[in-house]
Amino acid sequence: xxxxxxxxxxxxxxxxxxxxxxxxxxxxxxxxxxxxxxxxxxxxxxxxxxxxxxxxxxxxxxxxxxxxxxxxxxxxxxxxxxxxxxxxxxxxxxxxxxxxxxxxxxxxxxxxxxxxxxxxxxxxxxxxxxxxxxxxxxxxxxxxxxxxxxxxxxxxxxxxxxxxxxxxxxxxxxxxxxxxxxxxx
Amino acid sequence: xxxxxxxxxxxxxxxxxxxxxxxxxxxxxxxxxxxxxxxxxxxxxxxxxxxxxxxxxxxxxxxxxxxxxxxxxxxxxxxxxxxxxxxxxxxxxxxxxxxxxxxxxxxxxxxxxxxxxxxxxxxxxxxxxxxxxxxxxxxxxxxxxxxxxxxxxxxxxxxxxxxxxxxxxxxxxxxxxxxxxxxxx
DNA sequence: AATCTAATTCGATAAATATCGAATTAGATT
DNA sequence: AATCTAATTCGATATTTATCGAATTAGATT
Numbered sequence: 001x002x003x004x005x006x007x008x009x010x011x012x013x014x015x016x017x018x019x020x021x022x023x024x025x026x027x028x029x030x031x032x033x034x035x036x037x038x039x040x041x042x043x044x045x046x047x048x049x050x051x052x053x054x055x056x057x058x059x060x061x062x063x064x065x066x067x068x069x070x071x072x073x074x075x076x077x078x079x080x081x082x083x084x085x086x087x088x089x090x091x092x093x094x095x096x097x098x099x100x101x102x103x104x105x106x107x108x109x110x111x112x113x114x115x116x117x118x119x120x121x122x123x124x125x126x127x128x129x130x131x132x133x134x135x136x137x138x139x140x141x142x143x144x145x146x147x148x149x150x151x152x153x154x155x156x157x158x159x160x161x162x163x164x165x166x167x168x169x170x171x172x173x174x175x176x177x178x179x180x181x182x183x184x185x
Numbered sequence: 186x187x188x189x190x191x192x193x194x195x196x197x198x199x200x201x202x203x204x205x206x207x208x209x210x211x212x213x214x215x216x217x218x219x220x221x222x223x224x225x226x227x228x229x230x231x232x233x234x235x236x237x238x239x240x241x242x243x244x245x246x247x248x249x250x251x252x253x254x255x256x257x258x259x260x261x262x263x264x265x266x267x268x269x270x271x272x273x274x275x276x277x278x279x280x281x282x283x284x285x286x287x288x289x290x291x292x293x294x295x296x297x298x299x300x301x302x303x304x305x306x307x308x309x310x311x312x313x314x315x316x317x318x319x320x321x322x323x324x325x326x327x328x329x330x331x332x333x334x335x336x337x338x339x340x341x342x343x344x345x346x347x348x349x350x351x352x353x354x355x356x357x358x359x360x361x362x363x364x365x366x367x368x369x370x
Numbered sequence: 371a372a373t374c375t376a377a378t379t380c381g382a383t384a385a386a387t388a389t390c391g392a393a394t395t396a397g398a399t400t
Numbered sequence: 401a402a403t404c405t406a407a408t409t410c411g412a413t414a415t416t417t418a419t420c421g422a423a424t425t426a427g428a429t430t
Binding site: 037 | 187188191197198200203204208218224262264266268278281286288289307309
């Protein structure tokens, strides 16, 4: 989940909350003081602080009448560090469905019976279709051109085009008139 | 202004925009591809990308039919770096009115004529009042106790209390029955 | 030149949220 | 125990904004 990151950025995505963080970076303040400095009502500041606290950016402790808030630099630095790293960035997108694009192209170009309405002319869409078609071939098996055409004819009558593109895209190989599927992954 | 920072955080304060950044961290994508991957309409993705572009986090270039978007790592790293530094953090709060708290306390405790309704018992509020009262004394001049009381009586009848607190707080000094103001700043 | 196609802009709508004032709570001071 | 005080919570409101579909635009392909 990227919820933790969203909380972090949402917490800082407000002008007044940024000012609070800026102020707390210099010293600790009570809610009342922050309200006076920012010209906001204490209830509003309290609301802002609870968002910052939810993101673990601030902590508070009681001090006589006041709750004194202080900045938690460690969390800030940890997040800043992650922004640098490739892994940290990519983790943010972890739950994206990487096959959704292929699925959409396939839907757009297929009939109910699974045959292709047309063969897409555009490179990226053609590639998506080819990846799909290639699943009809078993890895490790050598197919005659005749057999390849049989299988491809389930998708579209222009088997020559499909065959040529499969080889051209590197999904399949050809040698001595025989074809085989390149191991995927 | 902290507008630049607000733009930065606002740009990333959305789950789908975070996913976009995560995806672009691995490779470039067209609007259409991103829309398919995120299961959003192209118009929505376009909107998200324009926010990211406004924060200078992404750039686009035309490529045949498509606008291909790519991540600008430099901006991301520059911001991340600033999050570490004291100066960077404090800069965020640059335009906060640091005297607003004192002004509020003063307002709360003063009558229209400038005299004090009461002398605040709470430390922080008393300090704010004392800073105000101390402005009635010129630095570099030595005052007799009688003269000090005269001046303080403009604010409140309990001049002894004010005098004692001014010295106690370090705003004024006393020696041989004479008083003077400590240079501020 | 005519036609396609992806991208963008625009208008509308529904959901999220910043702000305030009133009521309540939690703690400290007397 | 009784009283104060700052903080918090709650309810209401106005603003912002995420999303979509329709219309338009900008570019490339034919």
